Amino acid sequence: MRSYWARRAAGAVLVLLLVIAANFFLFRIMPGDAVSSIVDPRFSPEAKERMRELFGLDLPLHSQFFIYVRRMLTFDFGLSFLSQRPVWDEIRSRIPNTIALLGSALLLSSVIGTWLGVHAARKRGGFVEKLVLISGSVSFSFPSFFVQLVLLLLFAYTFPVFPLRGTVSIPMPQGTLNLVLDYIMHMVLPAGSLVLLGFGSWAIYVRNLMVKTLGKDFILLARAKGLSEERILWNHAFRSALPPVLTIFLLALPGIVSGAVITETVFSLHGVGKFLLDSILGHDYPAAGAAFYILGLLTIFSNLVADAAYSIADPRIRVGRRAER
Amino acid sequence: MISIRNLSITYETSARSVPAVRDVSLNIPAGKITAIVGESGGGKSSLVYGVLRLLPPEASLSGSILYGGLDVVSASDARVRDFRWEKAALVTQGAMNSLTPVISVGKQIAEVLEVRMGMKRREAADRVGELLEMTGLPAGIARRYPHELSGGQKQRVVIAMAMACSPDFILADEPTSALDVITQAEVIRTLAGMVREKGMGLLLVTHDLPLAASICDRLAVMHRGQIVETGSPRDILDFPSHPHTRALLSAYKVLGGGLS
Numbered sequence: 001m002r003s004y005w006a007r008r009a010a011g012a013v014l015v016l017l018l019v020i021a022a023n024f025f026l027f028r029i030m031p032g033d034a035v036s037s038i039v040d041p042r043f044s045p046e047a048k049e050r051m052r053e054l055f056g057l058d059l060p061l062h063s064q065f066f067i068y069v070r071r072m073l074t075f076d077f078g079l080s081f082l083s084q085r086p087v088w089d090e091i092r093s094r095i096p097n098t099i100a101l102l103g104s105a106l107l108l109s110s111v112i113g114t115w116l117g118v119h120a121a122r123k124r125g126g127f128v129e130k131l132v133l134i135s136g137s138v139s140f141s142f143p144s145f146f147v148q149l150v151l152l153l154l155f156a157y158t159f160p161v162f163p164l165r166g167t168v169s170i171p172m173p174q175g176t177l178n179l180v181l182d183y184i185m186h187m188v189l190p191a192g193s194l195v196l197l198g199f200g201s202w203a204i205y206v207r208n209l210m211v212k213t214l215g216k217d218f219i220l221l222a223r224a225k226g227l228s229e230e231r232i233l234w235n236h237a238f239r240s241a242l243p244p245v246l247t248i249f250l251l252a253l254p255g256i257v258s259g260a261v262i263t264e265t266v267f268s269l270h271g272v273g274k275f276l277l278d279s280i281l282g283h284d285y286p287a288a289g290a291a292f293y294i295l296g297l298l299t300i301f302s303n304l305v306a307d308a309a310y311s312i313a314d315p316r317i318r319v320g321r322r323a324e325r
Numbered sequence: 326m327i328s329i330r331n332l333s334i335t336y337e338t339s340a341r342s343v344p345a346v347r348d349v350s351l352n353i354p355a356g357k358i359t360a361i362v363g364e365s366g367g368g369k370s371s372l373v374y375g376v377l378r379l380l381p382p383e384a385s386l387s388g389s390i391l392y393g394g395l396d397v398v399s400a401s402d403a404r405v406r407d408f409r410w411e412k413a414a415l416v417t418q419g420a421m422n423s424l425t426p427v428i429s430v431g432k433q434i435a436e437v438l439e440v441r442m443g444m445k446r447r448e449a450a451d452r453v454g455e456l457l458e459m460t461g462l463p464a465g466i467a468r469r470y471p472h473e474l475s476g477g478q479k480q481r482v483v484i485a486m487a488m489a490c491s492p493d494f495i496l497a498d499e500p501t502s503a504l505d506v507i508t509q510a511e512v513i514r515t516l517a518g519m520v521r522e523k524g525m526g527l528l529l530v531t532h533d534l535p536l537a538a539s540i541c542d543r544l545a546v547m548h549r550g551q552i553v554e555t556g557s558p559r560d561i562l563d564f565p566s567h568p569h570t571r572a573l574l575s576a577y578k579v580l581g582g583g584l585s
Binding site for chain 1: 374377406407408409410411415417418421422423424425427428429436437440441470472483486
């Protein structure tokens with residue numbers, strides 16, 4: 001057990017270092033020189049050189065790299081070129097929004113998708129199965145920004161039920177309850193659009209796994225035991241199908257994180273994804289690097305959580321147990 | 326006694342209908358071991374699963390399967406569910422995929438005790454230990470998962486599970502065919518011994534005629550969905566009347582077994 005987690009943790013650290021290294025070199029092979037993007041071209045070469053010294057750009061590459069790693073690990077991202085405020089402060093204020101958006105979208109689409117998938121497999125040829133097969137293939141074939149713009153047009157413009165943009169109304173509503181409600185109203189369309197785009201493929205995947213599992217011998221034995229259908233469905237079939245479901249969850253995470261960039265931009269949400277795009281467009285290298293890093297960190301962390309869930313769900317991968325014999 | 330009367334089982338597919346069991350009548354007496362032997366695809370397994378009404382939806386049943394006042398063929402789902410396991414428990418090829426891979430074997434046995442017998446968790450756990458020991462396994466194996474057990478151990482777990490509710494009958498479908506010969510003999514001896522000790526009825530389905538003959542009270546030979554011969558094992562081995570029985574016997578003689 002311990003060796004399993006040691007390996008997972010080592011893997012996570014390695015990925016983190018790779019992300020940092022990629023960030024470091026990516027911004028150094030981009031055209032143009034870091035100094036020229038912040039100083040006036042009319043500066044003298046001496047002034048530019050002083051600037052390079054100031055930023056540590058005159059140091060050998062490996063020293064620069066170690067300084068960079070240390071700063072990343074201590075969340076010291078420097079000042080944003082655009083706002084002149086510490087990048088970490090900018091990002092910190094945006095993380096909760098991104099987590100609220102992605103967390104609720106992921107949770108809802110997996111719960112709805114799983115429930116539909118399980119019930120589709122239970123009654124083959126029934127209404128739920130047809131719904132799952134249709135919605136799965138339809139939701140798969142639309143680009144996210146298109147669906148999101150249509151939703152905005154329908155539910156924020158034609159029928160203005162939900163706010164058009166942002167995470168909070170202006171002026172801000174008074175009282176905690178009103179603030180929370182206002183926040184939820186702002187999140188319905190962005191999170192809802194991700195759910196709409198995501199639950200169908202979940203449902204199809206879970207259905208296919210469940211159809212396969214329900215044909216296994218141990219389901220027959222569970223039925224012979226005189227257990228209720230409900231118990232067979234969830235305790236035996238779904239629990240056995242859970243490990244591969246978690247694998248998909250795990251594989252879907254990076255895609256969902258990159259989806260945040262599009263979704264937050266379409267809905268003008270104050271989140272890390274939109275911050276990333278704004279920073280890149282504004283040549284704000286410290287900010288863009290930090291945003292990449294934070295999104296990478298979020299992905300690595302969620303992968304670890306999914307791994308933990310996987311090892312609880314599937315006794316066969318708790319390899320450490322064998323030694324206890 | 327479980328009394329099978331004129332039972333036919335047909336698998337209906339969109340293209341054609343395949344008869345698996347044809348007009349079979351058979352009594353499975355309480356407290357005795359009845360064996361059905363025959364070649365693969367002869368309808369033996371369909372018969373066993375038919376008795377518990379566990380056949381896939383494309384199978385249609387006609388005739389009757391009587392136990393007490395219950396006719397399994399026509400009874401409601403709820404009544405059939407009560408019949409399953411408490412009256413007639415199933416022993417499958419445990420060595421294969423009969424156990425749910427993600428639940429410890431102890432919990433899988435305890436589940437029947439809790440759900441069907443209304444036992445509390447502690448009480449059920451103690452009983453699981455006893456049941457496992459009865460089949461010759463250490464009680465500690467309850468914490469293990471199926472993938473951590475050998476084929477023979479899994480088969481014993483499945484037998485322990487079948488004994489859990491002290492049913493009147495055990496229906497065993499090829500309980501040993503995925504095991505090596507030595508383990509086969511051990512497992513079948515355990516099963517027969519437990520059944521005799523508790524006075525349960527056993528319906529043993531196998532293609533292994535010598536194995537069946539060595540433990541059963543009555544032997545039935547099944548061929549192409551029909552029972553072609555029944556009698557005491559001695560009589561059938563000494564005076565086989567149906568050509569299929571003779572074929573089965575000679576197959577074993579050719580393979581060098583020698584029946585004694």
